[in-house]
Amino acid sequence: EAQVTQNPRYLITVTGKKLTVTCSQNMNHEYMSWYRQDPGLGLRQIYYSMNVEVTDKGDVPEGYKVSRKEKRNFPLILESPSPNQTSLYFCASSLGTLGPNTEAFFGQGTRLTVV
């Protein structure tokens, strides 16, 4: 089954404790991205990757890092989490970035709470 898998689904952590949220897709997609979703703000892009070893900042990259060493994996790293990073995070992947048929598939989400 084609899917995007995020782990963990829920995470409570303390300020300053490094954490990683994993994302894996089994569709051989080139394009992967991370979003955060906050009430009243919709989804905002954090980082994206056009392909292996190619990453770039989205709209709200501060406080986050990513890596794309393999095509299927795109982990999101919070080196020193702060309470304002408490949010619902989604990973998404698509075959490419352009065209009406480049459907974006979303993971199930990771609810992160930083206390």
Place this chain on the structure above:
Amino acid sequence: KNQVEQSPQSLIILEGKNCTLQCNYTVSPFSNLRWYKQDTGRGPVSLTIMTFSENTKSNGRYTATLDADTKQSSLHITASQLSDSASYICVVRSNTGKLIFGQGTTLQVKP
């Protein structure tokens, strides 16, 4: 500034009734417009994708319309069911590939 605005912010309807959700955008240049359904605590799932040359597209009881001249889209839900309770997100893809998300409309269908 590229923006996507949705209305209403929330909506409550009775089971079996129809409803229409609105989306206005200022994204230019424009590649395509998508409507997603997001159940509580889950990731968005695509309902329809339309290019600028398409005026309407249906997916079961969901019908999306697009007026590229006025930069407006609507999602019409026919004969609503309890399982339609969710957030509906309008997403516009620019020609650069960037996805711009609306804030979503939260629909609640009551029995």
